[in-house]
Amino acid sequence: MSAPSDIFDVVVIGAGFSGLAAADKLVKAGMSVAVIEASDRVGGKVYDRKLPNxxxxxxxxxxxxxxxxxxLELAKDLGVETFKTYCKGKSIFHSKSKTIAYDPAGAGLPVDDEALMQLGTAGQTLDQMAQELDAHVPWEHSNAPIWDMGTMASWLDINVPHQEAREIMNLSLKSLLSSEPADVSLLQVLVYIRRAGNETTVGTFRRISGVAGGAQELRFVGGPQQIAVRLATRLGDRVKLSSPVRSIKRQDGIYQVSGDQFSIQGRHVILALSPPLAARINIQPPLPSRRDQLCQHMPMGSLGKAVAVYKTPFWRDHGLSGMALGLNGTEVQVTFDSSPEDGSCGILLGFLEANEMRHFDSKTEEEIQAAVVEDFVKFFGPKAREVESWVIQRWDNEEFARGGHFAVCPPNVMTQYGVAITEPVGQIYFAGTEASPYWTGYMDGAIRAGEIAAERISSGVDAIGIRAQL
Structure with missing residues (x-):
């Protein structure tokens, strides 16, 4: 890892999708780049594990x-193929009073007409409000201060009073944001919906929550971490692992980026980290108060995955898709068939979200397995006990993640500090999925944010089109 005169054009901190995408674009622009990653692997919160089988x-x-x-474009460029998420057959709807297998393509959720009506109206209303926002500067909308004043839970109190409908909305929002509706502002949710599209297509609640035609429609053959691994391979020795950055110090227009056993220099820095993690680096001179307050006010969501591996995807033999919703009385609230495309083994994924995940932060893996398998049995029958192996991933407990899948905004944060998410400070630029105008919280958003930061540097133009001082 070397640069002309030992000063890199850009030092990228973080080798997740955002940092790697930024570095790839900068290298293509002819700039010298170093990518510094704290952990011993690339990919960030994209992490695939290969089992003995x-x-x-x-x-x-x-x-x-x-x-x-x-x-999707980057995956195609790197030769990583996709396949459709398995969703054939009936899904399971479980509550304290009933467990029902239903056809999601038919009459919909097995709840009464009033609940269905409130769910439909709530989704349409949220879409209409979200579509009014500018994806790039949503906090500038005239109603943004009002929508940012209360939590999503307070909006549901008024608009979804039916108990079962409310529980379904709570479950949906927790699975999307890894947070309780009481943790996030209404504006945050509207922004999340609005950004589930691209430059020509606005987002919808159905798109972020759906499988067929939605954000869960496809998976990557061999896992998505291949994208990060192949990008890192393309970047070669520009990527340095196991190197937590402790400090960034600017002197005479050059940034000194240092860790426990290294120190390098760069003319520009990209922090491709979530705001809470970026705040842990000692930066001199200190960041402006608005950026610092942003980092203090945006917590990570709480997310875990409990994955049970079976000899075969046995639920398919019973005409089930592997998808289940557990409204109450369960630790796992959403499941997916996470088996490989060829069905060579059965993998059942159970999401642990928000308060449920927090409950398990200090538990042993054996305790988590014992609780989760009981939920799987409730959903899919006694054969769900025949687990061959488990994989438990608690993102809250990961040193260089501390939660997932992105940092969220409680009330009165986005309108007060939202602009600071992407606003450069000197020649320090900010990436990470939180900084994307589209698909915030997703892999796509991470890549977009990294590429935007790289473009601002390589073109010499900052966020508002003013020539940056190089």
Whole structure:
């Protein structure tokens, strides 16, 4: 890892999708780049583990769908193929009073007409509000201060009073944001919906929550971490692993980026990290108060995956898709068939979200397995006990993640500090999925944010089109 005169044009901190995408674009622009990663692997919260039987378990980000243009284009460029998420057959709806197998393509969820009506109206209303926002500067909308004043839970209190409908909305939002509706502002949710598209297509609630035609429609053959691994291979020795950055110090227009056993220099820096993690680096001179306050006010969501591996995807033999919704009385609230495309083994994925994940942060893996298998039995019958192996991934407990899948905004954060998410400070630029105008919280958003930061540097133009001082 060397640069002319030992000063890199750009030092990228973080070798997740955002940092690697930024570095790739900068190298193509002819700039010298160093990528510094704290952990011993690339990919960030995209992390695949290979089991002894050869099956791949996607313990981090897993799904992609329509309008996620950048991740799909990059995967194609790197030779990583996709296949459709298995969703054939009936899904399971479980509550304290009933367990029902239903056809999601038929009459819909097995709840009463009033619940269905409230769910439909709530989704349409959220879409209409979201579509009014500018994806790049949503906090500038005239209603943004009002929408940012209360939590999503307070909006549901008024608009979804039916108990079962409310539980379904709570479950949906927790699975999307890895946070309780009481943790995030209404504006945050509207922005999340609005950004589930691209430059020509606005997002919808159905798109972010759906499988067929939605954000969970596709998976990557062999797992999505291959994208990061192949990008890193293309970048070669520009990528340095196992190197946590402790400090960034600017002197005479040059940034000194240092860790416990290294120190390098760069003319520009890209922090391709979530705001809470970026705040852990000692930066001199200190960042402006607005950026620092942003980092203090945006917590990571709480997310885990409990993955059970079976000899075969036995649920398919019973006409089930492997998808289940557990409304109450379960630790796992959403499941997916996460088996490989060829069905050579059965992999059942259970999401642990928000309060449920927090409950398990200090538990042993054996305790988590014992609780989760009981939920799987409730959903799919006694054969669900025949687990051959488990993979438990708790992103809250990962040193260089501390939660997933992105940092969220409680009330009065986005309108006060939202602009600071992407606003450069000197020649320090910010990436990470939180900084994307589309697909915030997704792999696609991470790539977009990294490429935007790289473009601002390589073109010499900052966020508002003013020539940056180089």
């Amino acid at each position: 050869g099956c791949i378990v996607e313990t981090g980000a897993e799904f992609v769908g329509p309008y996620q243009d950048r991740v």
